[in-house]
Amino acid sequence: MFRSAVKLITPWRLIMAAFLATGAVLVFFRFTRGLGSITNLSDQTPWGMWVGFDILAGIGLAAGGFVMAAAVYVFNLKRYRPIVRMAILTALLGYIIFIVGLILEVGRPWNMWRVITNPNIHSPLYEVSLCVMAYTMVLFLEFSQVFFEKFGWNRLMAVFHRLSVMLVILGALISTLHQSTLGTLFTIAPSKMHPLWYSPLLPVHFFLSCIAAGLGMVCFESFLSERFLKHPPRMDLLSRIARFMAVMLVAYFIFRMGDLAVRGVIGLAFTAGFAALLFWLENLLFVILPIIMVFRRGLNIGRTSLFIVSFSVVLGFIMHRFNVAITSFQLVKDAGYFPSWMEFVVTACLISAGFIAAGLAVHLLPVHGGETEKSEN
Amino acid sequence: MAIKSSGLLIDITRCIGCGACSDACKEINDLPPEIDDKLTAETWTVVREKDNDLHVRDLCRHCVEPACVASCLVAALTKTEHGPVVYDESVCIGCRYCMVACPFQVPCFEWHSPNPRIRKCILCEPRVAKGKSTGCAEACPTEATVFGDRETLVEMARARIKADPERYHDHIYGLDEVGGTAVMFLSPVPFEDLDFNTDLVNYPLSDITWNILRQVPTIVAGGAVFLGASYWLFNRREKVKKAEQVVGPGPKKEADDV
Numbered sequence: 001m002f003r004s005a006v007k008l009i010t011p012w013r014l015i016m017a018a019f020l021a022t023g024a025v026l027v028f029f030r031f032t033r034g035l036g037s038i039t040n041l042s043d044q045t046p047w048g049m050w051v052g053f054d055i056l057a058g059i060g061l062a063a064g065g066f067v068m069a070a071a072v073y074v075f076n077l078k079r080y081r082p083i084v085r086m087a088i089l090t091a092l093l094g095y096i097i098f099i100v101g102l103i104l105e106v107g108r109p110w111n112m113w114r115v116i117t118n119p120n121i122h123s124p125l126y127e128v129s130l131c132v133m134a135y136t137m138v139l140f141l142e143f144s145q146v147f148f149e150k151f152g153w154n155r156l157m158a159v160f161h162r163l164s165v166m167l168v169i170l171g172a173l174i175s176t177l178h179q180s181t182l183g184t185l186f187t188i189a190p191s192k193m194h195p196l197w198y199s200p201l202l203p204v205h206f207f208l209s210c211i212a213a214g215l216g217m218v219c220f221e222s223f224l225s226e227r228f229l230k231h232p233p234r235m236d237l238l239s240r241i242a243r244f245m246a247v248m249l250v251a252y253f254i255f256r257m258g259d260l261a262v263r264g265v266i267g268l269a270f271t272a273g274f275a276a277l278l279f280w281l282e283n284l285l286f287v288i289l290p291i292i293m294v295f296r297r298g299l300n301i302g303r304t305s306l307f308i309v310s311f312s313v314v315l316g317f318i319m320h321r322f323n324v325a326i327t328s329f330q331l332v333k334d335a336g337y338f339p340s341w342m343e344f345v346v347t348a349c350l351i352s353a354g355f356i357a358a359g360l361a362v363h364l365l366p367v368h369g370g371e372t373e374k375s376e377n
Numbered sequence: 378m379a380i381k382s383s384g385l386l387i388d389i390t391r392c393i394g395c396g397a398c399s400d401a402c403k404e405i406n407d408l409p410p411e412i413d414d415k416l417t418a419e420t421w422t423v424v425r426e427k428d429n430d431l432h433v434r435d436l437c438r439h440c441v442e443p444a445c446v447a448s449c450l451v452a453a454l455t456k457t458e459h460g461p462v463v464y465d466e467s468v469c470i471g472c473r474y475c476m477v478a479c480p481f482q483v484p485c486f487e488w489h490s491p492n493p494r495i496r497k498c499i500l501c502e503p504r505v506a507k508g509k510s511t512g513c514a515e516a517c518p519t520e521a522t523v524f525g526d527r528e529t530l531v532e533m534a535r536a537r538i539k540a541d542p543e544r545y546h547d548h549i550y551g552l553d554e555v556g557g558t559a560v561m562f563l564s565p566v567p568f569e570d571l572d573f574n575t576d577l578v579n580y581p582l583s584d585i586t587w588n589i590l591r592q593v594p595t596i597v598a599g600g601a602v603f604l605g606a607s608y609w610l611f612n613r614r615e616k617v618k619k620a621e622q623v624v625g626p627g628p629k630k631e632a633d634d635v
Binding site: 031033034037041044047076105107108109111115118120122127129169173177185189190192 | 415416417418444447448449450451452453466467468469470471472473474476477478480482484485486487488489490491492493494574576577578582583585586587589590593596597600601604605607608611612614615
């Protein structure tokens with residue numbers, strides 16, 4: 001306890017504090033002088049980094065929550081129980097951060113309640129909004145078991161146990177819908193996107209890739225958790241997760257390339273140029289490198305290798321979402337968009353807030369439940 | 378005259394680029410008088426001059442089945458019975474999905490307002506609802522922009538091409554593009570030479586998203602059955618194992634591996 005009090009100020013905390021302070025100023029400008037005052041968005045590029053990163057990538061990376069919950073509660077893979085709470089916590093924080101990000105991103109957030117009173121069921125974005133609201137509640141209920149355990153509310157815990165499977169199935173269904181529908185959003189703009197990223201099957205691309213990316217994030221955050229919270233990663237579990245992730249990546253890649261071939265645009269991937277370069281860089285990071293590293297070592301994969309694999313998957317996944325939301329549009333009609341430094345800072349703020357919240361939750365709540373407390377400092 | 382579904386026919390061969398349409402638009406819609414060089418929140422129609430001495434108007438096309446209307450999650454954008462696609466700022470959340478969806482890059486956003494709106498041509502909806510013409514058509518000195526019933530305008534366009542095939546490129550832009558638009562164009566040259574989006578499908582873009590969204594009930598039902606059955610199957614194995622432990626180990630020990 002005493003040592004942690006002395007080490008209250010660390011370099012990482014200083015950096016996060018600096019981000020949060022700058023971010024607060026930027027948010028003030030955003031709400032008084034409009035989105036144009038801090039972003040490089042324009043009528044030609046209405047969606048930029050915040051949509052690509054905070055929303056598309058953020059929600060996709062939080063998919064580990066529903067995948068791990070389904071693995072443990074539906075498919076009865078009990079061995080993953082020690083990390084399911086952490087996965088659900090990450091997802092819950094991810095969605096809360098996403099909602100905060102959305103309030104900054106949309107122009108008139110005070111009208112957001114209109115989604116309830118003025119629904120347009122023909123809009124994919126309506127389905128996403130509804131699902132995100134519902135799923136955030138489901139995640140909160142799924143995570144509530146941690147509070148019940150912490151405060152010894154055994155009655156509520158018993159109720160939770162009885163309802164948990166229903167809740168997890170509901171969560172998995174809602175996730176399937178909105179993870180894929182985030183891809184559906186872009187299917188309405190065929191003429192505005194580069195064919196290497198546009199596809200009428202984008203919802204399937206988004207769904208397959210989010211499962212792999214969510215699992216990659218589960219591995220990645222286990223290493224972060226070790227670095228920052230001194231909680232050793234469960235390599236026995238992570239290596240199995242990585243193996244399943246690699247299988248999903250293979251499925252995704254076959255589907256992606258098959259889709260390009262069927263639509264007759266696969267040649268573009270082999271035509272020298274910026275688009276093909278981006279395409280292969282994205283797939284190298286997201287698919288090819290991770291698959292090779294995981295299948296070469298199997299379950300004996302080392303810590304460093306698994307760290308590289310998970311980092312690569314997360315990075316490649318973010319790149320895919322950026323390419324869909326931003327680059328593929330710019331490749332067709334260059335509007336010269338590049339995020340302003342202020343857009344980066346606001347995104348860094350959201351990530352910092354997520355780190356702080358995750359750190360607090362792990363310190364205060366039995367997130368790593370069901371394990372022996374061997375490494376408390 | 379009762380108008381069923383109104384529209385505009387813009388004949389690029391007749392346009393002299395005087396900009397009277399932009400001025401009239403500014404006045405009628407109470408917009409600041411400066412005319413920007415492209416569509417903005419404060420300029421709803423603009424005349425571009427092409428190097429081949431042609432003048433091309435840009436404005437909202439008021440699609441028959443608009444992508445922006447389908448994409449708007451709170452139905453802030455609607456198509457009225459008279460043809461105009463109009464906007465209701467009281468429900469808009471400012472998500473800008475309409476701007477992503479629009480194949481003509483028409484809706485603009487008030488980037489520097491703390492209470493930003495989507496802004497675009499509304500085909501003079503208050504006037505059209507009363508049976509009047511749009512401001513731009515009324516102001517046009519050469520009848521390059523003509524207001525009327527969409528079906529009548531299509532006939533007029535066909536007649537013009539037929540009467541003078543030398544003068545016109547044989548295509549009515551907006552007749553079939555994205556399922557048809559209320560604002561249509563005639564041109565002396567192919568439309569790609571005028572930087573029109575010629576990479577458009579001939580059906581409403583909202584068909585694409587709706588054909589996917591239609592599958593939602595099936596996906597939910599199928600997913601529920603799959604997950605429910607999986608739960609039953611995998612937990613039954615558990616129960617069998619427990620029962621075996623009570624009775625004594627069975628002949629074959631259930632492996633924990635999957």
